[in-house]
Every structure is written in C-alpha cells, then in structure tokens.
Amino acid sequence: MADKKPDSKRRKLLVGFLQGFGFSLIGGVVWSAIVYENKNDPLVLRPPGAHKEEDFLKKCIKCGLCVVACANRENVPKDKRGNKLVTLRLATPGDGKPLGTPYFIPREVPCYMCEDVPCTYACPTKALDTELLKNEKGEVDVNKARMGVAVIDYNSCIAYWGLQCDACIRACPLMHKAIYADLRRNRRTGKHAMLVPVVDPDYCTGCGLCEHACPTDKAAIYVLPRDIALGKIGKHYIRGWMETEENIEEKIKERERELKGWQPKSPEEYLNTEDLLNE
Numbered sequence: 001m002a003d004k005k006p007d008s009k010r011r012k013l014l015v016g017f018l019q020g021f022g023f024s025l026i027g028g029v030v031w032s033a034i035v036y037e038n039k040n041d042p043l044v045l046r047p048p049g050a051h052k053e054e055d056f057l058k059k060c061i062k063c064g065l066c067v068v069a070c071a072n073r074e075n076v077p078k079d080k081r082g083n084k085l086v087t088l089r090l091a092t093p094g095d096g097k098p099l100g101t102p103y104f105i106p107r108e109v110p111c112y113m114c115e116d117v118p119c120t121y122a123c124p125t126k127a128l129d130t131e132l133l134k135n136e137k138g139e140v141d142v143n144k145a146r147m148g149v150a151v152i153d154y155n156s157c158i159a160y161w162g163l164q165c166d167a168c169i170r171a172c173p174l175m176h177k178a179i180y181a182d183l184r185r186n187r188r189t190g191k192h193a194m195l196v197p198v199v200d201p202d203y204c205t206g207c208g209l210c211e212h213a214c215p216t217d218k219a220a221i222y223v224l225p226r227d228i229a230l231g232k233i234g235k236h237y238i239r240g241w242m243e244t245e246e247n248i249e250e251k252i253k254e255r256e257r258e259l260k261g262w263q264p265k266s267p268e269e270y271l272n273t274e275d276l277l278n279e
Contacts, residue, residue: 041096042228044103045206047088048111048145049120049128053225059127062100064090069122073114085109088119106208106223113142113173113207143174148206148223149230150179150199156220162186162194168221169197171213176259178203179210197221201230 042053047066050056070076070088077085087104091097102119104111117140120128135141150168152160159165172179179197186192197210199221208223 041098043225044097044101045106045148045208045223045225047102047104047119047128048113048117048142048147048205049123049130049132050147051127051129051132056127057098057101059125060101061125061127062090063124064100064102065122065124066102066119066128069118073118075112075114077112087111104208106211107219108212110208110212111145111147111205112209113145113205115142117142143203143205145205145207146226148208148225149201149204150206150208150210150221150223151229152197152199153220153222156216156218157197158216158220159194159196162188162192164195165215166195166197167213167215168210171209173207173209174203174205177256178205180259201226 044053046053046056047070051059067086067088067090071084071086079085087109088102089104091099091101091103093099095103097103117130117133120130120133120140123129130140132146133140133142133144135144154160157165166181169175169179169181177200179199181195182198184194184196186194206223206226211219211222214221
C-alpha cells in the first residue's frame with residue numbers, strides 16, 4: 001500500500017495559525033508592558049511649574065525639551081569624572097513612570113533651583129507653566145515651585161538621636177524657612193538639648209537638595225509629592241484665624257519678619273543648662 005503524501009495546505013494552515021497565535025501573544029505582552037509603564041505613578045516628582053499629575057499628563061507631549069534645557073543650563077554640576085549631573089530625565093521602559101515624561105530622583109540628582117527656570121520656559125504646551133511660579137509681584141520665582149515636600153524619618157535622622165547634624169538645613173536654598181532648626185529636650189539623657197530639623201510645607205519647594213545632602217545610607221529626609229506627604233483637613237474643620245486669603249498672606253508675612261530677626265544658637269549654649277524648654 002503506497003504511503004500518503006503530507007497535505008501541504010494543512011501544514012501551511014497549521015503553521016499560519018501558530019504564527020498568528022505567537023504574534024498575538026507577544027503583542028499582548030508588549031501592549032500590557034506599555035500600559036503598565038504609562039500608568040500614573042503617585043510618587044513621581046515633576047519639574048518646577050508642573051500642573052497636577054492628571055492635567056500634566058494631558059498637556060505633556062513628551063518632547064523632552066525640558067530635559068534638554070536642564071542639561072544645557074549654565075550651573076549644571078559634574079561628578080568626579082567630569083560627567084554632567086542632569087536633574088531631569090525622560091522616563092524609559094523599566095523606569096516605572098509614564099513613558100517619555102520628565103521626572104527627577106532627588107537622592108541621585110536634585111533640582112538645583114535655577115533662577116531662570118529653563119526647563120519651565122522650554123515647555124511648548126504649558127504642562128510646565130510659568131504662571132504657577134509667579135510671586136505677588138507677578139515675577140517668575142523658582143521658590144514658588146511646589147514639586148513636592150520633604151518628610152523626615154525621625155527614627156533614622158541622627159539629629160533626633162541627639163547628635164549634631166544640620167546637613168539638610170544647610171543644603172536648603174530657603175534655609176531657616178523651608179527647613180529650620182528647633183530646640184528639643186533630649187529624652188535619652190533627660191538633661192541635654194538637641195537641635196533638630198523641622199520642615200515647613202508652606203515654604204518647601206520639593207527640590208530635594210536636603211535629601212541629596214543627608215549623610216545616612218538611606219536618606220532620613222526625602223521628598224514626596226505634596227498630595228502624598230500632606231494630609232487633608234476636610235471642610236468640617238475651620239481655622240477661624242485663617243478664613244480669608246488676606247489673613248493667610250498676613251500670617252506668612254508675619255512669619256517672614258520673625259525669621260529675618262532669628263539667629264540659630266550654637267549647641268554649646270543649650271548643653272547642661274537648667275529649664276531648657278522653659279518647663
């Protein structure tokens with residue numbers, strides 16, 4: 001009995017089906033990866049002048065001009081090998097951020113608070129908007145940036161152990177305003193004082209210079225998006241002394257006047273003194 005010849009049409013059909021299935025499977029994996037990379041990351045830190053994340057993603061066209069402007073600024077620092085330490089980077093596959101959007105990691109390279117804010121001016125769609133950086137005089141002021149807010153881990157901060165450390169305070173471009181030193185009693189010894197850093201979110205820009213300067217292996221102070229770091233009071237709680245915008249501005253001006261006349265004391269002045277906290 002003669003052997004049957006293989007059916008070439010059936011073989012082609014089977015091969016075509018398997019190829020189609022394989023391509024569909026690969027396409028699904030690739031697409032799911034793209035969708036995952038483009039989902040909103042609640043911990044991402046954006047450049048100065050960025051709108052709220054939802055609006056920012058709608059406006060950003062992923063052109064990368066802000067990153068180019070950041071890399072070409074005059075005050076860009078360099079590492080020991082002479083390589084530029086560029087603050088902004090564009091999200092690429094594997095970063096876990098919406099692809100093609102600008103962000104920065106303060107622990108690696110913080111925002112150096114350029115007075116001319118080149119990254120914001122470079123944005124063609126107002127995803128980074130200079131209007132959000134204007135002060136009371138209508139001038140663009142990088143200190144009005146609200147990229148995030150610094151949060152202190154009290155258990156890891158060595159200043160809260162009673163050791164002398166003010167690295168984050170000295171690194172802050174708004175020293176004694178965004179971060180200031182506060183006098184506390186050292187509970188461990190019961191009779192000494194310690195100076196500890198305290199963050200004022202009304203002034204903190206989220207630049208991350210404090211996080212970058214922190215000497216601990218894992219930074220004891222780190223920047224988070226404001227929506228994550230700060231609580232929300234709710235409409236049923238009212239601060240009567242700050243009900244109007246005029247009162248808020250007056251409080252801020254009063255605080256500024258107080259800070260201008262404040263000078264930090266040396267730690268020696270607080271050691272071994274009675275009634276450290278006027279108790």
